[in-house]
Amino acid sequence: MSKPCYKRVLIKISGEALMGKQDFGMDHEIITFVARQIAKTHEMGVQISVVVGGGNIFRGISGAAVGMERASADTMGMLATVINALALQNALEHIGIQTRVQTAIAMPTVAEPYIRRRAIRHMEKGRVVIFGAGTGNPFFTTDTAAALRASEMGCDALLKATQVDGVYTADPKKDAKAKKFDSLSYMEVLSRDLKVMDASAIALARENKIPVLVFALKEEDSFARVVCKKGKFTIIEGENNG
Numbered sequence: 713m714s715k716p717c718y719k720r721v722l723i724k725i726s727g728e729a730l731m732g733k734q735d736f737g738m739d740h741e742i743i744t745f746v747a748r749q750i751a752k753t754h755e756m757g758v759q760i761s762v763v764v765g766g767g768n769i770f771r772g773i774s775g776a777a778v779g780m781e782r783a784s785a786d787t788m789g790m791l792a793t794v795i796n797a798l799a800l801q802n803a804l805e806h807i808g809i810q811t812r813v814q815t816a817i818a819m820p821t822v823a824e825p826y827i828r829r830r831a832i833r834h835m836e837k838g839r840v841v842i843f844g845a846g847t848g849n850p851f852f853t854t855d856t857a858a859a860l861r862a863s864e865m866g867c868d869a870l871l872k873a874t875q876v877d878g879v880y881t882a883d884p885k886k887d888a889k890a891k892k893f894d895s896l897s898y899m900e901v902l903s904r905d906l907k908v909m910d911a912s913a914i915a916l917a918r919e920n921k922i923p924v925l926v927f928a929l930k931e932e933d934s935f936a937r938v939v940c941k942k943g944k945f946t947i948i949e950g951e952n953n954g
Contacts (some may be wrong), residue, residue: 714940717786718814718868721939723750723951725859725873727796738768738799742930747803749935751842754809757833758939759804761865762842763858764800766792787827790817793854797844798822810839811870816848816857825835827862835865855909858915870922872909874931878946880910896948897944914948 746924754760769792771894775787778912797813804811811822812834824830831841842890846857854933875885879901882890898918902911908926909917919925927938929946939945 714942715757716756716939717941718758718939720761720865720867721753721869721871722763722858722867723861723871723873724855725762725764727767727792727930728767728852729873729875730755730764730796730799731768731845736768738796743799743803746929747800747807747809749933750804751809752808752933753935753939754838754840756936756939759838760840760874761831761835761861761867762797762800762840763846764793764796764842764844764856764857765854766794766796769795783850786846786852787817787945789852790845790848793846794819794822794844796839798841799841804840810837811842812839813842813844815841819828832865837896840902841893852912853860853910855913856916859909859913859922862922863916863920867922868915868938870924871935871936872926874908874926875929877928877931877944879926879948893902893946895948897950898948901948904954908946908948917948921949 716781730738730742732742766789770788794815801811801813814826814831815823816826818825834841843861846852846854847860857868878892880890880892884890898914901914924948925936925945938945
């Protein structure tokens with residue numbers, strides 16, 4: 713494998729990706745696969761933090777749509793991300809990767825509270841840090857949490873693992889004519905209203921000059937390749953790409 717282009721990264725993984733072919737919950741094989749991909753990247757000397765969603769268990773916006781108070785529904789969604797974070801921690805430590813979970817909602821008997829300097833120190837010591845409970849506030853998605861934590865950690869890149877190998881003009885699973893972008897600027901993502909990440913997440917990445925690399929989660933060695941800027945992905949950075 714080539715030499716990594718990034719020393720410290722944050723990986724964003726959706727909760728839905730952990731379901732596999734199930735309609736709900738988590739697929740043990742998928743979590744083990746993700747842990748193995750993170751481990752391979754970690755072994756290359758890359759400092760890694762992770763934000764995982766909770767949509768495989770509960771989506772706050774869906775709860776609000778059926779009549780729940782949005783703030784309460786979002787809090788339930790944040791708790792769902794902690795369940796996923798603990799499952800991923802277990803899978804990583806099972807294969808020998810020291811891991812810490814930090815949560816934006818204090819739950820000291822379950823995980824560490826989010827402390828920026830402590831999280832950075834964990835990564836410097838070679839531990840993978842998983843951030844749970846989003847930003848700790850309702851009305852913000854885990855995409856925004858990922859961009860926020862990447863900024864706070866001083867990450868060189870934000871890696872967004874998705875179901876497809878980049879950003880397309882339309883959903884390639886529904887539109888055979890959809891075309892893949894090799895690169896985009898932050899402003900192009902916003903102006904084209906491409907749904908790769910929330911506008912607030914893209915704006916945060918832009919403000920802090922953090923490139924966002926979108927790639928396919930389920931391809932073998934995709935994590936390791938993308939940190940070397942190899943393989944299939946779309947990179948979002950700068951102002952005049954395209």
